[in-house]
Amino acid sequence: DTAVSQTPKYLVTQMGNDKSIKCEQNLGHDTMYWYKQDSKKFLKIMFSYNNKELIINETVPNRFSPKSPDKAHLNLHINSLELGDSAVYFCASSPGTPNTEAFFGQGTRLTVV
Amino acid sequence: KQEVTQIPAALSVPEGENLVLNCSFTDSAIYNLQWFRQDPGKGLTSLLLIQSSQREQTSGRLNASLDKSSGRSTLYIAASQPGDSATYLCAVRRFADSNYQLIWGAGTKLIIKP
Numbered sequence: 001d002t003a004v005s006q007t008p009k010y011l012v013t014q015m016g017n018d019k020s021i022k023c024e025q026n027l028g029h030d031t032m033y034w035y036k037q038d039s040k041k042f043l044k045i046m047f048s049y050n051n052k053e054l055i056i057n058e059t060v061p062n063r064f065s066p067k068s069p070d071k072a073h074l075n076l077h078i079n080s081l082e083l084g085d086s087a088v089y090f091c092a093s094s095p096g097t098p099n100t101e102a103f104f105g106q107g108t109r110l111t112v113v
Numbered sequence: 114k115q116e117v118t119q120i121p122a123a124l125s126v127p128e129g130e131n132l133v134l135n136c137s138f139t140d141s142a143i144y145n146l147q148w149f150r151q152d153p154g155k156g157l158t159s160l161l162l163i164q165s166s167q168r169e170q171t172s173g174r175l176n177a178s179l180d181k182s183s184g185r186s187t188l189y190i191a192a193s194q195p196g197d198s199a200t201y202l203c204a205v206r207r208f209a210d211s212n213y214q215l216i217w218g219a220g221t222k223l224i225i226k227p
Contacts, residue, residue, distance in 0.1 A: 006156075033215075043202070043217040090156060101147060102204075102215060106156035 006105035023091030032074035119218035134188040136203035
């Protein structure tokens with residue numbers, strides 16, 4: 001069983017569209033994250049949810065909105081997609097305590113054309 | 114501000130060699146440090162997690178060390194194999210702005226030549 005799963009794996013869409021990326025974890029973790037990997041391979045945190053509460057919201061455009069229907073899911077919704085949104089997006093989860101591993105999904109490669 | 118640097122950015126070695134990847138961080142106030150592997154087109158796989166109180170962790174041919182005082186960690190890979198080819202990332206966990214955060218290095222792209 002996949003611990004952290006993201007769908008879709010690949011997403012190609014036109015500028016201006018609205019799209020969502022789904023993430024589910026079956027590890028019972030309290031915290032889930034969304035990261036964006038840029039062209040230089042840096043991973044930048046976008047959002048973090050802990051027990052349905054947004055606890056980190058980095059300076060990302062408000063076109064990006066995380067939605068967490070329950071503790072096991074953290075979906076990323078993107079409005080009015082732009083060319084610069086093209087990247088690989090990673091979902092991750094970890095227990096609430098800091099001294100534990102973070103587990104990552106396989107990533108979603110978003111291409112905006 | 115915590116910054117994580119990985120050197121070298123890329124490394125190519127013949128199969129069978131032992132090698133060391135370096136990770137440095139500027140703020141020693143960390144909870145732990147984690148090494149990941151990323152294969153092209155795939156997600157991140159956790160390799161080793163070192164708590165701030167530990168000096169090293171071992172898993173198979175991998176050995177990771179941590180020197181908090183000097184802000185350094187190394188990932189040692191013994192008897193490298195072509196299957197070890199991947200990008201290796203280190204990340205430190207800290208507490209800042211009332212949250213736990215993972216701060217990442219840019220990664221080292223490793224190529225093992227058969």
